[in-house]
Amino acid sequence: MSDGRPGPFGGGESLLFLTDEQLRQGIEAMFFAYRGFTADPDRILAKLAYGRAHHRAIHFINRAPGTTVNNLLSILGVTKQSLNRVLRTLIADGLVESRVGTVDKRERHLFLTEQGHALEAQLSDAQRERMRAAYKDAGPEAVQGFRKVLEAMMDADMRRAYVKLRETSS
Amino acid sequence: MSDGRPGPFGGGESLLFLTDEQLRQGIEAMFFAYRGFTADPDRILAKLAYGRAHHRAIHFINRAPGTTVNNLLSILGVTKQSLNRVLRTLIADGLVESRVGTVDKRERHLFLTEQGHALEAQLSDAQRERMRAAYKDAGPEAVQGFRKVLEAMMDADMRRAYVKLRETSS
DNA sequence: AGTTTAAGTCAGTGATGTTGACATTCCAAG
DNA sequence: CTTGGAATGTCAACATCACTGACTTAAACT
Secondary structure (H helix, E strand, O other), rough: OOOOOOOOOOOOOOOHHHHHHHHHHHHHHHHHHHHHHHHHHHHHHHOOOOHHHHHHHHHHHOOOOEEHHHHHHHHOOHHHHHHHHHHHHHOOOOOEEEOOOOOOOOOOOEEEOHHHHHHHHHHHHHHHHHHHHHHHHOHHHHHHHHHHHHHHHOOHHHHHHHHOOOOOOH | OOOOOOOOOOOOOOHHHHHHHHHHHHHHHHHHHHHHHHHHHHHHHOOOOHHHHHHHHHHHHOOEEEEEHHHHHHHHHHHHHHHHHHHHHHHHHOOOOEEEEEOOOOOOOEOHHHHHHHHHHHHHHHHHHHHHHHHHHHHHHHHHHHHHHHHHHHHHHHHHHHHHHHOOOO
């Protein structure tokens, strides 16, 4: 099924880009690119005995300061036990602060400390630098296409979280 | 540094796509999209008590039949001990066959069995289906840009492996 | 008072990765 | 031909991380 041969379409729309071969190249490109995408932060984190989970937590706490634990869980898509282990070490190490909610005292609101901000900056500088180089290489039109495909690849609930974050920004 | 303001360029080349804000949106898009990218295979693998490592091994053995363990290691970027555990279970389960090399008996050449091919097809069908939907949504020009940015994001040695695989194909 | 919700914890399991030791095979220098 | 080093692959022990499930605590809701 779906061998992707052009077929008898009159609209002049080539469907060659939907062949299994093209799709597989896209899949492999995604695999290798993601390794590059995480390589620089991973190097920094390894020295601190942290993992990607710590990076993700720091990133999104910086992105949405004061977020609750539950909120963070739904963004990260991990279990609370898993997140809790990460948060515990980050709080113990003085990178994250957890404040009891004023309106609802059951909630804990998360913030980066000064130290936390420093590590966040170090991590995202490294990641942005690679991203910037790739963007510059590929050019603005390519970047637009890149974003378009990525957004189409998300699950519905991820896209909701993503869009929500975009709205919050700036 | 590099706040990405347009700046005094006369060439009409807008550099707005290189702002930190744009880069961060790209980073987050990459994060959420990769989750979608792996979600379908992950669901299938979970039922079989396999993980992503098994998927990767199966994918690349299918892609380059007869590859040696060492070769696979350089593509996957893990330690040989880690890969070995995965291979051992796949061989024990009858999905992969390991043949002693004829010219160099130290080497083991890896092949998928019929069962292995069946699982590979199941996994890549699921992944391709999502990819196809995303590609179709985004359109051919977007796909071209997507690929361009991904390739620019790879490390040099990953790009080498990626290009080599592309050459091998069909 | 009873139920629900938010957060945190403990125990057990499984996948993944690492280091270290080891066996086999190849190859080249003596 | 022999011997020692290098390459390839395997096995064992250990650490990390994430998950499920059950439970506790505290606060909010009804």
